Amino acid sequence: MTNHYGQSIRSDALEPGPDDYAGGGPSRIAHKIVRWLPVYGLPVIMVLLIALFSILLPQTFPTFLNVRAILGDKAVIAVLALAAMVPMVTGKIDLSVGYGVALWHILAVALIVQSDLPWPVAVLIVLLLGAILGVINGLLVELAQIDAFIATLGTGTILYAISLWYTGGRQVVGHLPDGFLLINAGDIFGIPLPAFYVLAIALALWVALEYLPLGRYFYAIGANPRAAQLNGISVRSSVILAFVVSGVLGAFAGVLLASKLRIGQASVGLEFLLPALVGAFLGSTTIRPGRVNVWGTLIGVSILAVGISGIQQFGGEFYVEPLFNGATLIVAIGLASHSGRRRAKVKDGRNDKKRSA
Template sequence: MTAPHSHLAPRPRPHRRGPAWQLVSAYGLLVLTALLFLVFSLTLPHTFPTRGTVDSILFSQSIPAVLALAAMVPVVTGSFDLSLGYGLGLAHVMVLRLIIHDGWPWPWACLVVIVGGAVVGAVNGVVVEFGRIDSFIATLGTGSMLYAVTGWVTGGGRIVPGPGGLPASFTDVYDSRLLALPLPAFYVLGLAAALWVVLERLPLGRCLYVIGSNPRAAELVGIPTRRYTVYAFTASGLIVGCAGVLLAAQQEIGNPSVGLDYLLPAFAGALLGSTAIKPGRPNALGTVVAVAVLAVGLAGIAQMGGDFWTTPLFYGGTLLLAVGLAGYSARRLRTGADATRDAPADRPQPPSSAPGGGTQGTAP
């Protein structure tokens, strides 16, 4: 009598989460934003749910949001650009130096600085990809060099406008309103929409995601990984240049060290954003949602009388949480999407009779 081949029984298929779980994963961070706003509104009914609070959030968080989108682009390819804060500081002091000290028309000064930001980003990409240096080390080194250039440009001091101040048309770049809302909010939405189109709808974006998930596989299918990664760093540097223009219009004073304060919020937003909308991978819309969560949380803490040290504590804890959640989402994406495909096929049952009429697997 033939014994059952229990070790050859079909393996159970991995359990896949239903649509409800997918909705929670994609939009949970957005729901959290609404819940935080509701909680702070109930706690601080006279100060938090006001037009002033909304305007303050939109004005104050526009530059961190733009910088978070800049940080997100290299993360898509699996790289990190730690020179963002240093580049932001150099960009904003260069705009003010060209306008105040050198007498340039502000549109030309802004254009030159934005192009310069793209050049710095391209250099970062070349150093990382063609120099074969880890992105952490490479961008930390170039960032330190940018900080040195910032100190040389400013002489270690601040750049202060003269008695006439800056041109009103320049400061309006940041201070103006559109449809009764702060104009910088529309910059963020426009930039996020453009990045969403590039990353989600164009072949370039799909190639960048492939490079980030598996560089070796990208090379095998013919994707020029080095060139595309340089593109990502270049785009990041260009966006940093734009953020520097906004920061100059906001601050109106060139401070050589101010850019460093934006580095941690940028990466917190970029990494936390990879857990929203498209869980498991960095994406533009998720980054905007993540910045909104951070903005609402910081505004509520500030109105509740939080001390100065609560802001770095909040950002540091959020960054740790973001890294953990991003890693978890990425692992779930790989196992959820590929589990069925990678599961071993059921092996066929061997014949119960051996050639020549003998039997196999008979019970002793």
């Protein structure tokens, strides 16, 4: 992945060291601001966007109804962004998350209305198929040594073709049980249930990546696969596992989408790929710049959600959303590359100081 996108998903964060705060007075304060701006710049931008739209659109934007709509509508994208983030930690990319969500939501509906399966069984089957897709992607990347970008683009396109073949270009419709519909339609204290799913997934991934050995293995592989292997880390199995997690999360996003739309339609799903990737890439530019991370990814998705919601309430045309997502992706990759170069320069400077000492 680093060969295609520079240093956007390198695993070492820009962590301030003791020498970064040398000096005192105004210069020290200015240095701290410059140092922490990449870390908290995006959250600050998000707060400023919220404040701006709240001032310009006081009747519609700063309302609980709008917050509820944003949380509910962007949950699928947030789950897909977290799904795409996991392989990025290991230095890989999974494009199949955007294509897969089309097939998964169709299957979720079809298994219930056409095969008469209980909805929990249908959901489990979809999640299992997502895991199988992850295994296939991992084997293609690690065993067949196919570049992750090409491998997942190929499997994703095949999934999309299966969606078109299965539906024949028509919608899959039928009666869905209330329990399945509540997956998306339920709420707790007025907050849509999908928002809690996203929070639970984010917390689980954060704990796994930051506090468990598996997370350290993933980051080590993303930084230097050869060095990780020499240190006894099973690179192959770890990368395959990362794709499996991505596949399961992508399948769960499909279940959410099916519960939301209440129909299966092959033309739905691909539009989620770009914003999901944008959120994941933006996640490597904030909180821990130069290192893909969970909370940065959610902040990236939140910025997209807030920006698009505000623009649409201003009466933006239908093409504004893809335009906004595409421009943000370019900015995200540029910022990530800059963070990676800055991280490398900081590390080289520290190494030089150690050698000279």
